[in-house]
Amino acid sequence: MAIKHTEIKNGVRYEVRTAGASVRLYTNGVFHSQWNPNNPLIGSLWDLFLLPVFLLSPGTDCSELKSRLARALVLGVGGGAALNQLLALHPECIIDGVDLDRVHLRLAKRYFGLGRAGVNLVCQDAELWLKSAASEPYDYVLEDLFRESDSQPGEAVRCFECDAMWLEQLFSRLRDHGLLVINFESVAQLNAACRILRKACLAESAYAFTKNGYHNAIGVFCKMPIDHKVNEREILKWAAACGMISARYSQRIRDFSVRRIRL
Template sequence: MSLIWEQQHDGVCYQVRRRRTTLELYANGVQHSEFHPRRLVTGSVWDLLWLPALLGEPERLRRVLVLGLGGGTLIPPLRRLLKPECLVAVEMDPLHLTVAREVFQVIDDDMETVEGDAVRWLRDYQGPPFDLIIEDLFAPRDESVTRAVAADRDWCDSLSRHVSEQGVLVMNFGDYREFRDSHAAGSAAMAGWASRFRLSCGDCHNAVVAFSRLPARSVHLRRRVQEHPALASFVRDGRLNYHIRQLN
């Protein structure tokens, strides 16, 4: 592994390391993003964040919001699979945005990026709802993988208010216990949602939870992955590594 980019900012050491053709973004030694210029999948937690878009008909997900862009790992698969009409990303960390724009080079004219606090931005937002919200808020100062924003009632309600009638909400938790102990795991969090799923993979402890407005089943996601020409080969060779189960 070679170091190709490094900066210090506000007590945090940011590095981008290259592993063969893979680029990895670290903050204080904790990996925050991974980018494969030649393929859509990472084989790790970042795949779990966009996979729920395949729970329903991807063409319905026209407006996409990413809260916590990091280095922008999610942007290429979202573009390829959804072709969204509107793509907005909010990121508090200016160095993450620098990596996404200058190192990973995933920010283009087809998306809007906002440097700022995702919680404040969403609570102030007055525009039309989003069909897909991916919430992936982890602090660069942390030396362990834990959420930067508590998944309490206020935050879950704020997220839910901005998801459309056909939409999907995806939330990333450091592990299943963190999800289990949050408001998002309770029955009250299911108000307005038809289905809830947990996604996981073998090489990380994260628990990614997806809420769907429309009734959905995990078999539908698996089928769409198998039938998609850009994804099926990754499943066959084991590079798209995921497990999904319904929680309600």
């Protein structure tokens, strides 16, 4: 692994490392992002941010899927792996990205290719942004807001508790048929959020995406019922039809699970 960039700002150490075509962002040792422009999916946890977009449109018609993925919001840009995955699938997607860390946004532009038209990066606290910024509703909202743990240096923990108010704010930015995708530290955290959703009647559909080797659980929510069949096979059929699965990483990409959660 080669170190491309090192910077210490306000006592925080930022590092961009490369391995082959892959670029990684580390902040105080916390591994925030990994992106490989040759292989948008590589069998890592980040895949689980993109694979749920299939839920927007059943079948393998990529142009139909793209038409339903016109605008996306990413809270927690980091180096921008999630934004790049969306753009690899749909280069015309308009994406707003919000991150508190100005250095992350600079590095995302310089090393992860995010200084491009159609990507609007905002340096602001996500909570403040949700309360104050005007926006049209989005088709896809990703909440991936993590910081370094106070008790375990080098470990990442969620920044915001997923309580009813936070979920309401996230849903308020979503189109009726849009998808809210949240990165939870564990299945237990995701289940707790689902109990809140049930009580508050904020969503009709919920899914858990998980992957071997990771504790995290990715929650995927929609205000409306999702009637079509959602399972690993259907999702992989779609991803293959859209050219998102390379032979090299195929086995690792396939190694994930989807579970419907009753609300």
